[in-house]
Amino acid sequence: MKILKSSVFYICTLFFLSAFGIYLNIMSPSVYFGDSGELISMVYNLGIPHPTGFSLYILLAKIFSYIPLANIAFRINILSVFFASLIPVVLIFIFYISFFKKQENKFIKLVLPSFVAFVFMFSYTILSQSSAARIYTLNGFLCVISLFLFFYYFEYKKENKILNLLAYLTGLGTGVHLSFVLFSFILWIYIVISENKNIKKMVIPIVVFFVFGLSVNLYLIIRAQAELILKWTNINSINDFINYITQKQYSKKMFSRDIRGYIYFFSEIIKFIIREFSVIGFVAVILGMAKCFFNKYKYFWLLITLFLSNIILLSIYGNYTDLQLAFRYFIPSYIIAAFFIYYILFDIYLSLKFNNSAVLLITLFIIILSIVMIPKNLQENNRSNNFIAYNYPHDILKFLPENANVFTSGDNQIYTISYAKFVEKKYDKITIYDTTNTIFKDIEKLIAISRSPNLKSNIFAAFSKNIQPIFTSMDLNSPQVKQAMYGLYIQLADNDNIKDVIYPWYLYSLKNIIREPYVYHDFEEREVVGFYLYRLAEFYKILNKKNIYIYLLNKSTDVAYDSVPILTNVAIRFGSDETIENGPLKAEELFNKAVTLQPDNDAVLFNIGSFYARYGFYETAIQYFQRAIEKNPSNLTAKLYYNTLIKEIEKKQKELQETQAQAAVMKPTPINSEHFELGKKLIAQKRFKEAISEFSKDIELNPNLDRSYFHIGYIYSLKNEIEKAIPFYENALTKNPNNTSTLNNLGLCYYRIYNRDKAKKNFEKSLKIDPNQERIKKLYEQLK
Numbered sequence: 001m002k003i004l005k006s007s008v009f010y011i012c013t014l015f016f017l018s019a020f021g022i023y024l025n026i027m028s029p030s031v032y033f034g035d036s037g038e039l040i041s042m043v044y045n046l047g048i049p050h051p052t053g054f055s056l057y058i059l060l061a062k063i064f065s066y067i068p069l070a071n072i073a074f075r076i077n078i079l080s081v082f083f084a085s086l087i088p089v090v091l092i093f094i095f096y097i098s099f100f101k102k103q104e105n106k107f108i109k110l111v112l113p114s115f116v117a118f119v120f121m122f123s124y125t126i127l128s129q130s131s132a133a134r135i136y137t138l139n140g141f142l143c144v145i146s147l148f149l150f151f152y153y154f155e156y157k158k159e160n161k162i163l164n165l166l167a168y169l170t171g172l173g174t175g176v177h178l179s180f181v182l183f184s185f186i187l188w189i190y191i192v193i194s195e196n197k198n199i200k201k202m203v204i205p206i207v208v209f210f211v212f213g214l215s216v217n218l219y220l221i222i223r224a225q226a227e228l229i230l231k232w233t234n235i236n237s238i239n240d241f242i243n244y245i246t247q248k249q250y251s252k253k254m255f256s257r258d259i260r261g262y263i264y265f266f267s268e269i270i271k272f273i274i275r276e277f278s279v280i281g282f283v284a285v286i287l288g289m290a291k292c293f294f295n296k297y298k299y300f301w302l303l304i305t306l307f308l309s310n311i312i313l314l315s316i317y318g319n320y321t322d323l324q325l326a327f328r329y330f331i332p333s334y335i336i337a338a339f340f341i342y343y344i345l346f347d348i349y350l351s352l353k354f355n356n357s358a359v360l361l362i363t364l365f366i367i368i369l370s371i372v373m374i375p376k377n378l379q380e381n382n383r384s385n386n387f388i389a390y391n392y393p394h395d396i397l398k399f400l401p402e403n404a405n406v407f408t409s410g411d412n413q414i415y416t417i418s419y420a421k422f423v424e425k426k427y428d429k430i431t432i433y434d435t436t437n438t439i440f441k442d443i444e445k446l447i448a449i450s451r452s453p454n455l456k457s458n459i460f461a462a463f464s465k466n467i468q469p470i471f472t473s474m475d476l477n478s479p480q481v482k483q484a485m486y487g488l489y490i491q492l493a494d495n496d497n498i499k500d501v502i503y504p505w506y507l508y509s510l511k512n513i514i515r516e517p518y519v520y521h522d523f524e525e526r527e528v529v530g531f532y533l534y535r536l537a538e539f540y541k542i543l544n545k546k547n548i549y550i551y552l553l554n555k556s557t558d559v560a561y562d563s564v565p566i567l568t569n570v571a572i573r574f575g576s577d578e579t580i581e582n583g584p585l586k587a588e589e590l591f592n593k594a595v596t597l598q599p600d601n602d603a604v605l606f607n608i609g610s611f612y613a614r615y616g617f618y619e620t621a622i623q624y625f626q627r628a629i630e631k632n633p634s635n636l637t638a639k640l641y642y643n644t645l646i647k648e649i650e651k652k653q654k655e656l657q658e659t660q661a662q663a664a665v666m667k668p669t670p671i672n673s674e675h676f677e678l679g680k681k682l683i684a685q686k687r688f689k690e691a692i693s694e695f696s697k698d699i700e701l702n703p704n705l706d707r708s709y710f711h712i713g714y715i716y717s718l719k720n721e722i723e724k725a726i727p728f729y730e731n732a733l734t735k736n737p738n739n740t741s742t743l744n745n746l747g748l749c750y751y752r753i754y755n756r757d758k759a760k761k762n763f764e765k766s767l768k769i770d771p772n773q774e775r776i777k778k779l780y781e782q783l784k
Contacts, residue, residue, distance in 0.1 A: 008096055011114055012089045019085035019121050023130040027081055028383040030073040030390040031423075032132035033524035034325065037389070037415030038439065040073050040133050041422045047230030048223055050438065051247040055219040056175030057135045072423055073390075076133045084130035084137040088117040090144040091335070095342050097151045098299075108349065115366045116342040122374040124276045125327055125334060127381040128522075139177040140331040142169060146180075147335065150187050154194075160202055163191070167206040171213025174245070179310045183332045186309055190302050217245065230422060230439060250317070260599070265315050272327045276334055278373040280365075281341065288340030291347050307336040324523040324562065380521040392528055393420040399487040399501070400471060402429045406489065407459060407472040409435040412528050433458065463494050475569070485542065488535050500542055523562065530560025534569060550580060557590060567594040568604055575611045578782055584615060584751075602632035609641065616748065616775045618649050619718045675701070676708055688715045706735035710742050713749075722749045740766045744776055756783050 031037045035050075042049040043061040057079075064079040065072055095113035120126065129136040146169055153162045170188065173180040192199050199206070224235035233249075235241050243249070274282045289307075292300040310333050314326050345362050352358035393416040400406065408414065418439050420426050434440040435455050437447070443458060449465070450457040456478060462470055471489045483490050484498045491498050537552035553570050560566035567590045574580055575587030591608045598604055609624030625642040628635055675698040682691035692715055695708035702708070713728030729746040732739065747762030763780040767773060 008092060008110060008113075011110055012092050015092065015114070015117060015121070016085050016089045019088055020081060022121075023081040023084050023127070024078070026127065026378065026382040026384050027077050027131045028073075028386060028389070030071055030387065031416060031419045032077075032383065032386075032389045033412050033416070033522065033528065034132070034134065035411070035415065036073070036133045037393075037417075037419040038411070039135070040076050041415075041418040041439075042230055043076055043133075044072055044423045045228070045230050046223060047228050048220060048232050048235070050232050051249065052174075052178060052245045053217065053220045054135050054176060055216045056172055057138055059175075059216070059219060060138070061133070073133060073419065077131070080130050080132060080134060080137045082137075083141040084126050087126065087137065087140050087144050087335075088121040090141070090148050091117045091120055091338060094144065094148050094151055094339070097148065097156050098339075099155075099346065108346065112342065112345055112349065112362065115362065116338055116345065119277065119281065119341070119366065119369055119373070120334075120338045122370070122377055123334060123338075124377045124381070125331055127377050129328055129331070131381055131383045134328070135176055136328045136331055139173075139180050140335065142173045142176060142180050143183050143332045143335055145169065146173075146184050146187060150191070153191075158198075160198070160205070163199075163202055164205055164209045166191075167209040168213040171210040172216055174214055175216040175219075177329075178247070179313070179329055179332055182309050182313060183306060186302070186305055217241075220244070230418070231441075232438065258599075262315060268326075269311055269330075272330065273334075273337065275327070277337065277341070278369060278376075280369050280372055284341045284344055284365075284369075285337045288342070288344035291344050292340065295347070297343070303336050303339060307333050307340075309333075386525075388525060388528065389416055393417040394426075396473075396488050397427045397430055400430060400489070401469055402427075403469070405431045405433065405462065405467050405470050407433045407435055407455060407462075407470065407474075408489075409473070412524050413473060414439055433462075459492060469493070485535070485538055488532070526560045527563040527566060530556040530563050530566040533559060534566060537573075546579065561593075562597060564594045564598045564601060564604060567591075567597075568607055571611070572607060575614065578778075584611075584782075587611060600631050602628040602635050602638065605631065606635060606638045606641070609638070613641065613645055615779065618645050620720070621645055622649070673698075676711075679708065679711060683711065683715065688719060691715060704735060706732035706739060706742065709735065710739070710745075713742075713745065717745060717749060722752050725749050738769055740770050740773070743769075744773070747776070747779070751779065751783075759783055 028036075031040055038049055039054070039057070039061070041047065043058055043065055046058070046062065049058070061076045061079050064082075065075050067075045067078065069075055069078075092113045095116065096109065099108065126137070126140070129140075146166060149162050149166045149169070153159070153166075166184075166187070170181075170184040173184060220235060221241060224231070233240075233244060235244055270282075273285065277285065289304065291297075292303065310330055314329055345365070349358045349362060352361070389412075392412070396408075396413070396417065397404075397406070397420065408417075414432075414434050414436075417427075417432060421428065421430075421432070431442055432440040433443045433446065435443060435453070435458070437443050437453070446458040446461040446465075447453060450461040452458070455472075455474065456476060459470060459472070459476065459481070470492045471486055472492060473489055475490060476483060476492060480494070482493045482496055482498055484493075485491075485500045487501065491501070533552050533556035537549050537556065540548040540552060553573055556566055557570050571587040571590035571594065573587075574583040574590065577583055580586070588611070591604075591611060594604050595601075595608060605624045605628035609621045609628060611621075612618075612624065613621035622642060622645050625638050625645065628638040629642065632638075675694040679691045679694035679698065682688070682694060692712055695712050695715075698705075698708040709728045709732035713725040713732065716722070716725035716728065726746065726749050729742055729749065732742045733746065736742065743762045743766035747759045747766065750756075750759035750762065760780060760783040763776050763783070766776055767780060771777075
């Protein structure tokens with residue numbers, strides 16, 4: 001191919017070597033968070049990972065694992081470095097080929113493509129994914145090489161062998177990631193439409209080459225028949241295989257977002273692209289799209305479809321955590337974004353008629369973009385001295401008894417532990433019960449007993465089989481089970497023969513977390529660092545060092561500011577510890593953050609409901625319990641709490657009616673109660689706007705009665721419109737100053753808006769009237 005004999009070949013060689021050196025320099029020295037531990041373990045043991053199987057990646061990584069350097073993880077990480085280094089190289093060829101017929105000078109031939117490839121080389125996701133064992137740089141390479149073949153065919157030379165090679169790559173790419181399958185599928189649609197006659201003649205060889213590439217997935221079928229220590233699932237039939245590679249087990253994540261979820265999703269996508277290329281680069285992408293459109297560039301609709309395809313696919317799939325990690329799925333879209341940047345610069349150069357001003361303007365743009373983008377992206381993705389992921393499983397397991405039984409879940413725990421157990425061959429006597437049943441399959445024995453995937457049910461099943469000692473990463477919060485801290489985890493027992501065992505300063509990672517002025521950028525790593533700090537806070541609580549305890553709780557949420565488990569657990573601590581000043585207010589703030597991040601998480605909704613019930617906000621608690629039940633109808637605990645609160649509210653309403661009946665004896669007889677009674681019925685039906693209208697009419701007829709003022713304030717309290725509720729409660733008190741319900745509700749309103757003095761004053765008045773109000777007593781004591 002003549003193109004490879006030109007000077008562009010030498011430039012690309014220089015690019016590859018430079019990129020390889022840079023990526024190798026920032027690469028993680030061992031295992032990292034996310035899929036890294038799982039993939040390395042699967043490569044080492046030739047196992048079957050999570051769907052879609054990644055057959056091509058497993059086989060290529062196995063080759064890299066034989067490189068005689070450092071440890072297994074380090075060697076497999078090099079695969080990510082290798083393919084990441086090839087992506088900017090192939091981009092240069094794409095830019096070169098796509099405008100091959102218009103290349104009239106060296107600037108367009110060599111310099112401009114090199115500029116854009118240089119920018120892409122330092123883009124956030126490429127740097128991020130080049131530094132750990134993940135499939136995304138291989139996936140990106142397959143996308144760029146397929147795009148190169150496409151442009152070679154249409155812009156350089158229409159050779160049938162190019163279509164055969166593209167078909168082979170399409171089949172081969174099914175062994176990496178579905179985003180590539182979608183990417184290549186769109187290319188093939190364009191090819192079929194544009195080259196219909198030729199494709200009809202080429203159907204047989206194209207299908208043969210595609211099937212030949214597809215055969216890489218035979219790895220999954222063959223290995224599934226073996227006795228493997230690491231097997232995500234059994235593949236015993238064609239149907240099993242299809243369900244596996246199409247990720248059927250994740251189908252419940254499809255279309256799980258509501259309108260707010262979609263708005264949040266697309267706002268995050270804009271943030272991703274800005275992080276990728278900076279604000280300047282984002283503007284260049286948009287201008288490139290616009291210019292392609294207005295210039296009627298013949299591949300515009302193809303490129304915009306390729307750009308949007310994975311974004312739209314991810315919009316209908318996944319939850320909040322998937323979105324936090326979704327940036328890595330969008331490498332195909334970032335490749336097209338780089339093309340749009342190239343196009344706008346190419347158009348500027350043509351518009352200014354190849355003069356020195358154009359060269360200066362474009363060079364200045366690239367320099368500014370590089371200054372804004374490169375240092376930040378390099379800093380945030382430099383993992384060369386980051387051993388937290390490697391130390392994490394050892395910090396969890398090394399202090400446990402050698403026969404420990406550990407209940408845990410989550411990629412950060414399960415995948416790093418799998419590396420320690422199945423690659424390093426450590427902790428072989430410790431049994432891991434993966435509560436989500438991914439890699440470690442011992443949980444299936446307990447599920448067979450409990451007939452439930454529920455954590456508590458399976459821990460009770462373990463107790464019933466005398467499986468001891470038991471440890472877990474999560475608080476069980478069950479009165480039937482005793483628990484004590486044990487390092488980073490919690491020991492559980494069905495008797496009192498356990499005590500706190502903590503070795504905080506022996507945790508390797510904790511030393512770095514406390515001492516190093518390091519900013520943790522990755523979502524997974526921040527969550528783990530937050531977990532370390534949260535556990536250390538509990539250690540200082542046991543030592544009765546309250547100030548350090550509170551400091552570390554706050555620190556954990558500062559670091560893991562978007563980790564729902566950390567936010568929720570710390571909120572529970574603040575909400576349940578009556579010795580912490582303004583604890584309930586801090587808890588409410590953290591719960592609000594958590595539910596904003598994951599509005600569909602029934603566990604979060606349940607914990608918020610429990611929090612409000614604890615402090616007597618029964619109506620608000622009921623709303624959250626209802627939402628929890630809607631999201632997960634099998635949440636039996638939420639149903640139990642909901643029914644209990646309904647009965648409690650009925651009891652309170654009856655007491656209120658009795659109080660109002662007694663007060664009515666001393667008040668003027670109402671002129672008319674029709675609007676008041678209708679208003680109460682409308683409250684029960686949650687038709688609040690109409691209820692307020694009826695109560696307002698009752699106030700006009702009975703201005704000296706407190707009843708409708710109270711109920712309007714009550715409605716605004718239910719709606720969390722506290723500022724509107726307060727004046728109505730205060731008006732009610734002018735009519736009936738001794739109504740404890742009004743005093744209590746007004747006190748709660750002031751409590752909610754952080755006005756401690758007024759809250760305390762109203763509670764104090766209420767308790768003087770009726771000293772036997774235990775809930776109000778507790779709140780009053782907290783405010784003293």
